[in-house]
Amino acid sequence: MTHTAPQSTPHTGARPAGTDDPAGSVPALSVEGVSKSFGGLHVLSSVDFTVPAGTVFGIAGPNGAGKTTLLNLLTGFGTLSGGRVRIHGEDATGGDARAVNALGVARTFQNIRLFRGLTVAEQVRAGGYRHRRASLLGSLVGSPRDRADTCAGREAADELLDVVGLGGRGDVLAETMSYGDMRRVEIARALATRPSLLMLDEPTAGMNEADWSPIADLLERLRADGMTIVVVEHNMRLIERVCDRVAVIAAGEVIAEDAPAPCLRRPEVRRAYFGK
Numbered sequence: 082m083t084h085t086a087p088q089s090t091p092h093t094g095a096r097p098a099g100t101d102d103p104a105g106s107v108p109a110l111s112v113e114g115v116s117k118s119f120g121g122l123h124v125l126s127s128v129d130f131t132v133p134a135g136t137v138f139g140i141a142g143p144n145g146a147g148k149t150t151l152l153n154l155l156t157g158f159g160t161l162s163g164g165r166v167r168i169h170g171e172d173a174t175g176g177d178a179r180a181v182n183a184l185g186v187a188r189t190f191q192n193i194r195l196f197r198g199l200t201v202a203e204q205v206r207a208g209g210y211r212h213r214r215a216s217l218l219g220s221l222v223g224s225p226r227d228r229a230d231t232c233a234g235r236e237a238a239d240e241l242l243d244v245v246g247l248g249g250r251g252d253v254l255a256e257t258m259s260y261g262d263m264r265r266v267e268i269a270r271a272l273a274t275r276p277s278l279l280m281l282d283e284p285t286a287g288m289n290e291a292d293w294s295p296i297a298d299l300l301e302r303l304r305a306d307g308m309t310i311v312v313v314e315h316n317m318r319l320i321e322r323v324c325d326r327v328a329v330i331a332a333g334e335v336i337a338e339d340a341p342a343p344c345l346r347r348p349e350v351r352r353a354y355f356g357k
């Protein structure tokens with residue numbers, strides 16, 4: 082892990098939601114004995130780990146290990162078959178994505194989920210909507226206060242696009258962008274909700290090093306700003322570079338959890354990936 086002189090990131094302009102524990106004594110995320118079955122298929126078995134506030138935690142593992150299923154459960158998409166999830170100390174076991182979001186959590190998806198027909202800036206502003214004072218009706222009819230809010234939303238969106246490396250491209254239709262750039266838009270949209278806990282599902286999938294390295298830089302800057310990040314990744318170089326700890330999941334179980342370099346060298350981890 083190399084946290085090299087990260088610059089402060091102007092991603093929020095305010096302390097993010099869900100952080101009334103300045104000493105950082107309450108973990109940002111506690112995963113306690115989480116299990117999930119689909120019918121008779123046991124996908125996750127008693128997964129445990131804790132993510133301290135202000136750290137970056139990686140989740141790795143071979144295809145089909147259960148990583149996305151786990152991230153879905155942590156963000157309220159789907160109900161647990163067993164166990165408990167706590168976010169900033171609050172129970173978040175109920176499978177309610179809106180309630181999880183209200184605890185300061187934002188996420189991106191493995192399969193990109195952008196709105197068709199919206200520009201890049203509009204996608205980001207959609208993410209930040211709940212932080213504007215204007216009512217939805219107000220924004221549609223455009224009262225003077227709402228117009229001011231919309232301008233503020235636009236400025237914030239432009240700022241976030243700079244942060245993710247898409248400065249000046251706010252007017253581009255998102256669906257016309259490269260896969261890597263669409264992933265950046267998703268991250269900007271997630272940041273627009275001012276999360277204290279950001280969960281990313283394979284943010285660098287399909288990217289070459291020139292593309293993923295700036296994403297790693299961004300994660301380092303967000304961490305330096307105090308954000309907690311959980312990242313599902315196959316890219317071991319990114320994990321080694323940005324994560325404080327990583328859990329490796331195989332066949333639905335955590336088989337190793339440690340700092341990235343020693344974790345990825347463990348024989349059980351190598352067996353899970355390479356079969357030897």
Ligand SMILES: Nc1ncnc2c1ncn2[C@@H]1O[C@H](COP(=O)(O)OP(=O)(O)OP(=O)(O)O)[C@@H](O)[C@H]1O
Pocket residue numbers: 119122124142143144145146147148149150151191
């Ligand atoms: N809704 C579902 N119904 C039935 N089985 C499911 C469902 N969702 C996931 N699975 C199964 O759960 C297992 C774990 O899938 P999951 O997508 O969580 O793995 P993953 O580790 O994220 O894989 P990858 O790295 O390929 O994305 C797979 O066998 C998958 O087919």
